[in-house]
Structure formats: C-alpha cells, structure tokens
Amino acid sequence: MKKLKVGIFGAGRGVDVSRDFRMLDCEIVALCDNIPERLQYGAKRVGEGVALYDDFDKFIEHPMDACVVANYFHEHTPFAIRLLERGISVYCECIVNGTMAEGVDLIRAAERSDAIFMLAENYPGMCVNQEMHRICQEGKLGQLLYAEGEYNHPADAYDTAFVKTYNYDPQHWRNYLPRTYYVTHSLGPLMYSTGALPKRVCAMAAFAPRPENAPSASFVGDRAAVMMTQNDDGSIFRFTGCAAFGAHGNAYRICGTKGQVENLRGMFDKIMLRYNEWETPEGEESVQCYTPAWAEDINPEVVKTSGHAGGDYVIARIFVNCVKEGKQPPFPFDVHSAVAMSSVAILAHRSMLDGGAPYDIPDFHNEEERAKWENDTISPFPKADGSVDIPCCSHPDYKPTEAQLQAYLELLK
Ligand SMILES: NC(=O)c1ccc[n+]([C@@H]2O[C@H](COP(=O)([O-])OP(=O)(O)OC[C@H]3O[C@@H](n4cnc5c(N)ncnc54)[C@H](O)[C@@H]3O)[C@@H](O)[C@H]2O)c1
The missing domain is CATH 3.30.360.10 (Dihydrodipicolinate Reductase; domain 2)
Structure with a gap:
C-alpha cells in the first residue's frame, strides 16, 4: 500500500508526533506554523524535503491524506473542519472543541465528510x-x-x-x-x-x-x-x-x-x-x-523510542490503520x-x-x-481584543501581580 502523506499543523507538539508517523511508514509532506522562529525550529526537527507554510489556507492545498492538528489548544475546531471539508483525515490534539457550539459544528462536519476524524489522545x-x-x-x-x-x-x-x-x-x-x-x-x-x-x-x-x-x-x-x-x-x-x-x-x-x-x-x-x-x-x-x-x-x-512511554506511537498507529482501511476510530477516539x-x-x-x-x-x-x-460560544480564553466571556479561575478576579508580570515580561525579552 502507498505511503500516507501527512501534514503537520503547529510546530510544537505537532513536530513531536511527526516522528511516530514516520515510524509508521508515513511520509511527512508539509509543516505549517505562523510564528517564523517556531516554523524554522520545527523545520529542523522534522527533517529535509518537507514543504513549509506560514499560512493555513496555502498549507491545505498541499496534497496530503491526513493532517495532525496541533495548533493552539482551544482553536482546533475551525481548522479541523476545513480539513474534513477537503476530504483530509484529521488527527486532532486535545481538546477537539473549545466551546459547546464548536462541538456541534465539528460533529456536523465529520458527518458530512468521508474523511477520518480521530482524537489524538495518547x-x-x-x-x-x-x-x-x-x-x-x-x-x-x-x-x-x-x-x-x-x-x-x-x-x-x-x-x-x-x-x-x-x-x-x-x-x-x-x-x-x-x-x-x-x-x-x-x-x-x-x-x-x-x-x-x-x-x-x-x-x-x-x-x-x-x-x-x-x-x-x-x-x-x-x-x-x-x-x-x-x-x-x-x-x-x-x-x-x-x-x-x-x-x-x-x-x-x-x-x-x-x-x-x-x-x-x-x-x-x-x-x-x-x-x-x-x-x-x-x-x-x-x-x-x-x-x-x-x-x-x-x-x-x-515503542520505547516513542514519546509518552510509547503512547504516542500506539495511538498514532490506530489512526494510520483507520485511514488506510477507511473506517472511523473506536471508542473513545x-x-x-x-x-x-x-x-x-x-x-x-x-x-x-x-x-x-x-x-x-x-x-x-x-x-x-x-x-x-449550537450557539453556545462561551469561552474563558481571551478574544482578539483581550476580553473573556467567563473567568478561568475559581477566584474570578484573580490576576497576575505586577511583580509577576514584570518578571515574566523581562524573561521574554
Ligand atoms: N498529547 C500530548 O501528550 C500533548 C502534549 C503537548 C501538547 N499537546 C496538545 O497539542 C496542541 C499544541 O500544543 P503545543 O504545546 O505545541 O502548543 P503551542 O501553543 O506551544 O504551539 C502551537 C503552535 O501552533 C501554531 N499556530 C497556532 N495558530 C496557528 C495558525 N493559525 N497558523 C499557523 N500556526 C499556528 C503556533 O505558532 C504554535 O507554534 C495542544 O492542543 C496541546 O494540548 C498534546
């Protein structure tokens, strides 16, 4: 059987998992990240011959059978849906929907698509x-x-x-x-x-x-x-x-x-x-x-060369087999x-x-x-303007102290 062509979206965790897909005889064909230093760092780790993209719209035009979705934790759904709509199978990091409304959207998109969707829970x-x-x-x-x-x-x-x-x-x-x-x-x-x-x-x-x-x-x-x-x-x-x-x-x-x-x-x-x-x-x-x-x-x-005590390889293997056999993954993936x-x-x-x-x-x-x-978009994560719908902490007014923030910003310089 021909090698599966796999794309990687997100150059952090995504690059870690790419190693397992290689071990499973897949070809990593493309990597996408929109932070230049992270893309370059990821490019070094993922190896030569992999096409690099900083724009998801261009990345999904690259021919691929499957994609690892490993962008920001709470933003997987819209990208997963775009992939499913193109018939590209999705191996999605956790959690798969950042809001309840996204859960509904994702299920509807998965039902409309012939592609495979699997939670990448290792x-x-x-x-x-x-x-x-x-x-x-x-x-x-x-x-x-x-x-x-x-x-x-x-x-x-x-x-x-x-x-x-x-x-x-x-x-x-x-x-x-x-x-x-x-x-x-x-x-x-x-x-x-x-x-x-x-x-x-x-x-x-x-x-x-x-x-x-x-x-x-x-x-x-x-x-x-x-x-x-x-x-x-x-x-x-x-x-x-x-x-x-x-x-x-x-x-x-x-x-x-x-x-x-x-x-x-x-x-x-x-x-x-x-x-x-x-x-x-x-x-x-x-x-x-x-x-x-x-x-x-x-x-x-x-398996001992794989991350998370071998869990990365064992679960990626389920996904690869599902894609090859054209069947949706078992419970609870x-x-x-x-x-x-x-x-x-x-x-x-x-x-x-x-x-x-x-x-x-x-x-x-x-x-x-x-x-x-389907309209419940409530989220504790900040929007582009910095506002949040609900607090992320049990003490709703909790925020970092001035000293913590200054030490943090100093560190990032
Ligand atoms: N299963 C595991 O053991 C495991 C381990 C670590 C992380 N994760 C999961 O993997 C996901 C990613 O984790 P991480 O630690 O790499 O997070 P991260 O936030 O450090 O990295 C996400 C990457 O995605 C890129 N990105 C985000 N939006 C983008 C966009 N629109 N276009 C292009 N690139 C974009 C960012 O630049 C960043 O490099 C999360 O869901 C996390 O929970 C799982």
Missing part, C-alpha cells in the same frame, strides 16, 4: 493503560463501578526555561487554561479501559496561586480541579484535568464488583491488581504487583466521544464556577441537543 496507549483495558475487557473485575484518573503535572514556578518554552506569549492559552480543561489525559484512559461514557459532571477547585515574585502572566490561581461524572453504565469517575498538587505523576484506578486494578503512584509502570479473597479467580494470587508487557503485536524496541470528553472539560468548569452544580453532558447524536448548544 495516554490510553501507555503500557499500564493498555493492561488495565485488557483486564477490564476480560471481565476480571466484574461489573465496573468506579474509576479514578490523575494527570498531575506540578512545575517549578521559577523554572524559567519551562515558562519560556510553554508560555511564550502573555495571551498564550496556557495562561488562561482552567484546571478542568486539559481533561483527556485523565478521563481518556478511564473511558478507554471501562467503555463508559460520562453523562453528568460536577467539579470543585483548589486555589493556591504562584509565589508573588515568580515570573507569570497566568490568570489561573487554581492548582487543581477535581471532577466527578456519572456515566451511561451507572458507574462513577473521579478525575483531574491538568493538576499541580503533591508529587508529579499520572495515576489510574479502576474498581469493579470483584476487584480493582491501579498503577502505583511514583512507580508509573507498575500495576497492582487485587481481588477480594472470595472473588480471586482460580489459579491466581489475590494480590498481584507487576510490570506489564506490551501486547504481542507491539514491538517493545520500536471517535468524534462523538471526543466531543463528549471536551464537553466534560467545558461544563465541569461551569460547574466549578457555579458552586459544584451538576451539568448534563449532551448527546450530539440527538438533533434537539445540538439545537440547544
């Missing part, structure tokens, strides 16, 4: 999450009742390299990112392992702003938001967005009527599987602690699940601002639900 591809998925799907835990997911990424407030690399503009999305919004790395693995779809969400946040003199332009003083969902199978999830509490690490735990499985905090690649004594399957130990192996069809030597996941992020933030009140997650298979949300 954490389910990590070996521990592959193992938890296998255990759940084999029914070993019985009926699944409860799951926890933590994507916990504290950063040193004085780490100037981190600030310069990731928050390189005062208006950058990371300076306005509500703690519920970066939800796919915690919720995605839970949905993948259990097969459950959130139907209702509520959230609360913990406020602890950065030190007074740390370089920062962030309007988010919260360190974490914890969300809870009731799901379509009656189960409950409890999870973070991107949190910054305790010690760094990702943690997942799934509990059923017969037992539970979790990865061990601080020892990410180790699994603890436990059954109650009377529920232990014959021939197994009640308590099992082990490092899982990759599935047989994954080459450990290949398909467009409806991806929009539901993004809606959890958006509505959980509203819940948090609303004292933890529950919000129903709409089902956009349903035309009535689409009509209800």
Whole structure:
C-alpha cells in the first residue's frame, strides 16, 4: 500500500508526533506554523524535503491524506473542519472543541465528510493503560463501578526555561487554561479501559496561586480541579484535568464488583491488581504487583523510542490503520466521544464556577441537543481584543501581580 502523506499543523507538539508517523511508514509532506522562529525550529526537527507554510489556507492545498492538528489548544475546531471539508483525515490534539457550539459544528462536519476524524489522545496507549483495558475487557473485575484518573503535572514556578518554552506569549492559552480543561489525559484512559461514557459532571477547585515574585502572566490561581461524572453504565469517575498538587505523576484506578486494578503512584509502570479473597479467580494470587508487557503485536524496541512511554506511537498507529482501511476510530477516539470528553472539560468548569452544580453532558447524536448548544460560544480564553466571556479561575478576579508580570515580561525579552 502507498505511503500516507501527512501534514503537520503547529510546530510544537505537532513536530513531536511527526516522528511516530514516520515510524509508521508515513511520509511527512508539509509543516505549517505562523510564528517564523517556531516554523524554522520545527523545520529542523522534522527533517529535509518537507514543504513549509506560514499560512493555513496555502498549507491545505498541499496534497496530503491526513493532517495532525496541533495548533493552539482551544482553536482546533475551525481548522479541523476545513480539513474534513477537503476530504483530509484529521488527527486532532486535545481538546477537539473549545466551546459547546464548536462541538456541534465539528460533529456536523465529520458527518458530512468521508474523511477520518480521530482524537489524538495518547495516554490510553501507555503500557499500564493498555493492561488495565485488557483486564477490564476480560471481565476480571466484574461489573465496573468506579474509576479514578490523575494527570498531575506540578512545575517549578521559577523554572524559567519551562515558562519560556510553554508560555511564550502573555495571551498564550496556557495562561488562561482552567484546571478542568486539559481533561483527556485523565478521563481518556478511564473511558478507554471501562467503555463508559460520562453523562453528568460536577467539579470543585483548589486555589493556591504562584509565589508573588515568580515570573507569570497566568490568570489561573487554581492548582487543581477535581471532577466527578456519572456515566451511561451507572458507574462513577473521579478525575483531574491538568493538576499541580503533591508529587508529579499520572495515576489510574479502576474498581469493579470483584476487584480493582491501579498503577502505583511514583512507580508509573507498575500495576497492582487485587481481588477480594472470595472473588480471586482460580489459579491466581489475590494480590498481584507487576510490570506489564506490551501486547504481542507491539514491538517493545520500536515503542520505547516513542514519546509518552510509547503512547504516542500506539495511538498514532490506530489512526494510520483507520485511514488506510477507511473506517472511523473506536471508542473513545471517535468524534462523538471526543466531543463528549471536551464537553466534560467545558461544563465541569461551569460547574466549578457555579458552586459544584451538576451539568448534563449532551448527546450530539440527538438533533434537539445540538439545537440547544449550537450557539453556545462561551469561552474563558481571551478574544482578539483581550476580553473573556467567563473567568478561568475559581477566584474570578484573580490576576497576575505586577511583580509577576514584570518578571515574566523581562524573561521574554
Ligand atoms: N498529547 C500530548 O501528550 C500533548 C502534549 C503537548 C501538547 N499537546 C496538545 O497539542 C496542541 C499544541 O500544543 P503545543 O504545546 O505545541 O502548543 P503551542 O501553543 O506551544 O504551539 C502551537 C503552535 O501552533 C501554531 N499556530 C497556532 N495558530 C496557528 C495558525 N493559525 N497558523 C499557523 N500556526 C499556528 C503556533 O505558532 C504554535 O507554534 C495542544 O492542543 C496541546 O494540548 C498534546
């Protein structure tokens, strides 16, 4: 079969993922970024022979089968729709819709297109999450009742390299990112392992702003938001967005009527599987602690060169196979699940601002639900004139101090 031609939109994360598409025998044909230094930096990393564009309108005229959409976090939808309209398959970074209205638009565009749309959520591809998925799907835990997911990424407030690399503009999305919004790395693995779809969400946040003199332009003083969902199978999830509490690490735990499985905090690649004594399957130990192996069809030597503990490669592989076979991706990477996941992020933030009140997650298979949300463009991210619709923090008036802002602007010089 001929090599897939892949374009990359966004020279940050997009360039990281391009390596996985090369490993999957695809050809990277074009790269687009409208910040000249970032385009040049990306060009060096993506290799020779790749056409460079600073204008998306010209970029999408380049012949390609598929495109990685890795521009700004909250701006993926309009570009994804333009690609789908041209019949170009989309591998879309998270979240896929920045507003509820965009969720409706994206689903309508995906339905009109023959191209493939997939959420580029890579954490389910990590070996521990592959193992938890296998255990759940084999029914070993019985009926699944409860799951926890933590994507916990504290950063040193004085780490100037981190600030310069990731928050390189005062208006950058990371300076306005509500703690519920970066939800796919915690919720995605839970949905993948259990097969459950959130139907209702509520959230609360913990406020602890950065030190007074740390370089920062962030309007988010919260360190974490914890969300809870009731799901379509009656189960409950409890999870973070991107949190910054305790010690760094990702943690997942799934509990059923017969037992539970979790990865061990601080020892990410180790699994603890436990059954109650009377529920232990014959021939197994009640308590099992082990490092899982990759599935047989994954080459450990290949996968270890990929980012996010191999998750980048494993999930990109699903997309490449879907495009080659002309089939839409499985749950929870398909467009409806991806929009539901993004809606959890958006509505959980509203819940948090609303004292933890529950919000129903709409089902956009349903035309009535689409009509209800199709004009809801409310966003916590700044518009071109700097205005925002709603605060991005649990303390609505929170903003960086003069000292923080000056230290930050000094850093960017
Ligand atoms: N799955 C993961 O593990 C993972 C890791 C990092 C980032 N991400 C996601 O990837 C996306 C990008 O993240 P990032 O860290 O690279 O963000 P970033 O903001 O640093 O980079 C986005 C890039 O897109 C470019 N861009 C934005 N709008 C453009 C336009 N209209 N035309 C041309 N170029 C444009 C910017 O110049 C910038 O270089 C986000 O959604 C983020 O959440 C995912």
